[in-house]
Amino acid sequence: MKQELVDIIEQLQGQRILVIGDMVADIYLEGKISRISREAPVLVLEQAAEKIVAGGAANVVNNAATLGGKVFAVGLLGLDNGAKGLKTILFENGANTDGLFCDEKRPTISKTRIIAGGRATVSQQIVRIDKESKEPMAKAFESHIEQYMKPLLPHIRGIVLSDYGCGTITETLKKQLLDYAHKRGIPTIVDSRYDIRGFGGVDYVKQNDAELAAAVGRKLPDEEALYEAGQELLQDMQARGVLITRGEKGMVLFEANGAIHDIPVSDKSEVYDVSGAGDTCVATFILALAAGIEPSLAAELSNVASGIAVRKLGTATVSTEELLAAVRE
Secondary structure, three states: HHHHHHHHHHHOOOOOEEEEEEEOOOEEEEEEEEOOOOOOOOOOEEEEEEEEEEHHHHHHHHHHHHHEEEEEEEEEEOOOHHHHHHHHHHHHOOOOEEEEEEEEOOOOEEEEEEEEEOOOEEEEEEEEEEEEEOOOOOOHHHHHHHHHHHHHHHHOOEEEEEOOOOOOOOHHHHHHHHHHEEEEOOOEEEOOOOOOOOOOOOEEEEEHHHHHHHOOOOOOHHHHHHHHHHHHHHHHHHOOOOEEHHHHHHEEEEOOOOOEEEEEEOOOOOOOOOOOHHHHHHHHHHHHOOOOHHHHHHHHHHHHHHHHOOOOOOOOOOHHHHHHHHHHO
16 A cells, blocks of 8 residues: 555646635734733734735645645635735745736735734734625626636646635536536546535535534534435535545545545644645545546545644645655655
8 A cells, every 4th residue: 555655646746736716815923922002901912923824725726736736726816915925825836826816806815813922921823813805706807717717627637626605616617617527527626614515516525524514414423423424415416425534533435336435544643733634635635536546545645645734733735755755654
């Protein structure tokens, strides 16, 4: 198995992937505690640093790029610092950002975390501020995205739909992509936080166990309940596979041929931060499918990659070198 996974990693290199969805700028503002404000009983912070990290669909793009894929990011940004930061990050990691269109009338989707600390104080998040537009995407930008994708799609070998409920993947774009991919045998995968059942026609569905419970509308107290729910979602969506991530319990892949693959965690060392690990999973899985790898092996490799990501703080990427090292261990 070890050599088989090493060989697969080599096949990921250069695979052409399209990632469409809600591009999120995770912004971290770090401040040193100065004093208590005279205006209100709140801390006054002296800003010490600002960092922008790729989140949402942008984190899938980032991971697919650092794993060696040739990735094309498609989505909508604002004309602000968040947009500039995301484009810079993705471009520096080798992703193509020509499909990220900027609408000056809406902000880049962002999650700004205020981190307070001092010499004798452990730094900690004190508040998070989310920013996004609730308005539907303007028809003009939907048309821009359509026109951008038209000449690109014949060269694509895998498609990710990354939906965080912010409206980037319109019904029109969704239908066009899934119809095109289905006719030409291009593998597709969706990761949708709130509306997974709205993506009927997709090949593979990725959910975590909490999202699966929400999708079937009931609690999943044990293994049997989770297995029933996974098979139910697979059948309802008529997908080729459903991949469920379970944190420290690993993953389960349900396939349309009836096969169920229970994949335990690859490394049982301490899990630091699970944020963004699902994006790493999706990026690895679609790259492997694009290379023609069978789904069970693609899931095995994505499990190893996710195990690397959870040992890093915040949303993080995994490199080819890290993945090779982990597989060889």
